[in-house]
Amino acid sequence: MVYSETKLTVISGYDLDGTICSETVWRIDGFMYKHFGMLWAFLRHIVAKPIMRPLENFIIITGRPASDRWYTELWLKMHRIRPKDLYMIPQYGSKITVANYKAKMIQDLNLKAYFENDVEIYTQLKILCPNVKIFLVHVKG
Numbered sequence: 001m002v003y004s005e006t007k008l009t010v011i012s013g014y015d016l017d018g019t020i021c022s023e024t025v026w027r028i029d030g031f032m033y034k035h036f037g038m039l040w041a042f043l044r045h046i047v048a049k050p051i052m053r054p055l056e057n058f059i060i061i062t063g064r065p066a067s068d069r070w071y072t073e074l075w076l077k078m079h080r081i082r083p084k085d086l087y088m089i090p091q092y093g094s095k096i097t098v099a100n101y102k103a104k105m106i107q108d109l110n111l112k113a114y115f116e117n118d119v120e121i122y123t124q125l126k127i128l129c130p131n132v133k134i135f136l137v138h139v140k141g
């Protein structure tokens, strides 16, 4: 992991979907996921657009499951977005599960700031990480 080399610098954490990466809900998602599964997941994620480009040292903590890692890393490379590390939830989960996972990572990594676009997750993180600056971001994508 790259993170250990950069431990001494200040690192901010970012959510991915809706914060760095555009988040579009397609009307045909239900049908396409049912019939094409991973192929659809790959296609819809790979055409997403970057909507914010963090400038400082940063890491990404996303609610995307670890099974999405290969095309998530590909998308980041395609758009030259270079987080120090990319943390993904082991398995797909509810917003509460995602919030708990993010809170644990924020604390384990001793982050001072985290940027999140989802109001529910933001609200949970404010409660779970009272000593961290949690920012609610609204980026048009």
Ligand SMILES: [Mg+2]
Binding pocket: 015, 016, 017, 018, 019, 116, 117, 118
């Ligand atoms: Mg998000």
